[in-house]
Amino acid sequence: LPAMGKIAIEIFLIVITLFIYFPLSTVKLYKYFVDRTVAESENGKRQFGFEGNEMQDFLFIWIEILKAIFTLGVYYPWALCKINKRILERTFVETV
Secondary structure, three states: OHHHHHHHHHHHHHHHOOOOOHHHHHHHHHHHHHHOOEEEEOOEEEEEEEOOOHHHHHHHHHHHHHHHHHOOOOOHHHHHHHHHHHHHHOEEEEEO
């Protein structure tokens, strides 16, 4: 239920900002779920986490989206790769 509430709030903010908030909501939702993910095995527990700066990530994603728009989608595959690389480089796993 808390996750559904978080998603509903983010969707509401996306709609009222006419999708300008979309990149930031994506980062916030990713952080929300990654920070709550725990992997358990016979070797122990591992906690996932995300160390990103929300405003820097928001601006980076928007710049990449704008590049893709201005190139009529030609730049989209590179933008997607750069965005995913940036997010995944800031994701970590630690042993609990």
